Amino acid sequence: MAKLAKVSPITVSRALRKPDAVSPELRQRIDAAVHKLAYVPNLAASRLASSRSHSVGVIVPTLYNVIFAEYLRALHEVFLNSGFQVVVVNSRYSQREEEQAIRTLLGQRVEAIIIVGVDHTPMSRHLLTQSKIPVIETFELADNPIHINIGLSQAKAGRDATQFLIDLGHRKIGFVVGQQDIRAAARLSGYKEAMEKAGPEYQPMVTSIPQHSSIALGSTLLVSLVNHNEIPEALFCNDDNLAMGAIMKCREIGIKVPQDISILGFHDLEFAASASPSLSTVSTRLYEIGKLAAEAAVNELSGKRLDVSTQIDVGYEIFARQSTGKNKR
């Protein structure tokens, strides 16, 4: 490469990184050679020599549904604008794979890690703590954050969501979930707490099929509910995908929403507001979490270490739309 352009390697390096520092003639010779050879600098060598990777790592539990879409969008927007490449790794809801992902990302010397959740294997925690890079844990609130933590109390959200259904006059309230990740378990515990507090006639009913969440799974879950139990007066679904599927299955088999059954989702995914009936749900501010997380990372990296708290509770909000209503039974 350097030979083809008849310059020294260091000049090539400079021409590629700061073209202004090189004379026009040389730059042109180099550009020609670069193009001719389809030369792409070896990032491994570059990273090794400069000990900068210009990349950040993002770990999400799934790429197979739309739950983290807005979150990822926010992360991409902020990081790309700040000159960082975003490496997305999918832990597939497995702490083992999450630990593997952390190793991979640290091995790549990403300059920050944004990770969903606050529960990790002891080894993961250890790796993250020792890594000396900014670590942003998101979506939940940690008792003991590794570093920066931006999220909301999933248990509290679950409790309030359940109370919202109780306040509508419902007693038989079911909880519906696919594979039970940690945040689902927290919401479930909030649900149980609210039910217990409401009185003995509020019996928890949990329906679960351990598969990754999807609209189709929501339909399947509703069918299994219909087959096995009496139909509850209200359903608290672990996410909007399940809620949407449940609504559609209700429609198909003639159960009216919300007259016969109230259905409440979680996350306020893109389709919730435009569904028919529109979906009542708990907004978790997915975009905002991503934006704050990325900004926190960028701030840390620029050394600006702002005076903001290391833990941010973004809260949540219950949107009462058409899929829930007062108990009429």
Place this chain on the structure above:
Amino acid sequence: MAKLAKVSPITVSRALRKPDAVSPELRQRIDAAVHKLAYVPNLAASRLASSRSHSVGVIVPTLYNVIFAEYLRALHEVFLNSGFQVVVVNSRYSQREEEQAIRTLLGQRVEAIIIVGVDHTPMSRHLLTQSKIPVIETFELADNPIHINIGLSQAKAGRDATQFLIDLGHRKIGFVVGQQDIRAAARLSGYKEAMEKAGPEYQPMVTSIPQHSSIALGSTLLVSLVNHNEIPEALFCNDDNLAMGAIMKCREIGIKVPQDISILGFHDLEFAASASPSLSTVSTRLYEIGKLAAEAAVNELSGKRLDVSTQIDVGYEIFARQSTGKNKR
């Protein structure tokens, strides 16, 4: 690190990569030091020295909806099982960002690239061609594949889908699309071709809002259709997200599907079969494309270069479900 365990660096390297090649005592000393320091080998150095990255690059146009979910799932399954790390990069439907993604991935010396689509900037093509690694272009059929190509004719699928609606007796058939990527344009051209061939009373009606596809956008598009035109007898939606949104909006405003309007989607996404009414759509075998692509890459990399064609047409299939029916108007 090596000093802490009092062994040579090369022994550390061996202990980490093939523990069996090292005596138990040393291995133990090394493991202890590794853990104590939370040591993670620098992949940049490893890659540089070994010129192996053990990773493959995947470029998709979006991570913000569910279209590529099954495809990604298949890729992950095959590659992880074969010992490759999967690096997913999002080109956000931009050829410029796609070229950037290619540079990044080649810079990382990924061992193969799986990329959605067959249209790239000349520079992208050049980089890919010169890279000497397996390149798998997916979803479309190329006249001139860079290397391996697994997909289907989007134009033909669009034509047949339109013909399917024509055969149901519909004349006023609309085409609905969000942001117009290349595959959407191909399907649109197929639609126009079928309409033209059907006769002069078949006037193409295209409704488009250049935003990324979502169920919500489908609702919005249907509203704009209602506001601006007479309502068509049938709607060919560029993907199931839009179709789903359109169906829900129809329901909301009292248009009966399929009695008043037939709605056809594309891709057979996870929710299509369980929607209510269930969604007629064109299955594009998302999982199969991903699986074949990953297997082709793994084969190439293992030198087994099988005797299979370098281009595979996986075809497509029209699923006539409940959202389409004979024209009753």
Place this chain on the structure above:
DNA sequence: TTGAAAGCGCTACCAT
């Protein structure tokens, strides 16, 4: 503005 020398942290190769 350009280049020479040194070294980033690993692994391949060859010894022992």
Place this chain on the structure above:
DNA sequence: ATGGTAGCGCTTTCAA
């Protein structure tokens, strides 16, 4: 089974 040597392809530092 273990280690010494060299070198991967860049960038940093210092000189010219």
